[in-house]
Amino acid sequence: MQTVGKSEKYLTLDNKRRMLVVKYEDIEYVKSNGRKVVIVTPTDEYEVYGKMYDITEKLDRANSYFCRCHKGYIVNFNHIAEFGRKYIILKSGKEIPVGKFYLEDTKQKFFEFLEM
Secondary structure (H helix, E strand, C coil), X not given: CXXXXXXXXEEEEECCCXXXXXXXXXXXXXXXXXXXXXXXXXXCEEEEECCHHHHHHHHHXXXXXXXXXXXXXXXXXXXXXXXXXXXXXXXXXXXXXXXXXXXXXXXXXXXXXXXX
């Protein structure tokens, strides 16, 4: 996976059959599915081989709107409607778990995001 464009507003996903380009702002969350990661947008899901660690690094370099909130999830702060101790509710209504280990860091980054 790599970014494209001078402004780095896109994440390119290579799923062996074709190359997909997804705007960072469209990504609601990323979830782990075995040896694959699933990039979820309001309209589509893109499944590619990869590691959560690699995706986290790429998203962190791209902008500060993403945070790993669970061993198997990365969330885009732009899509959060509610933030609880165990779950994040997205504007789409989807419920994303928050791991105990990730709670304080996620909460701190979310409040920093809100102050931007």
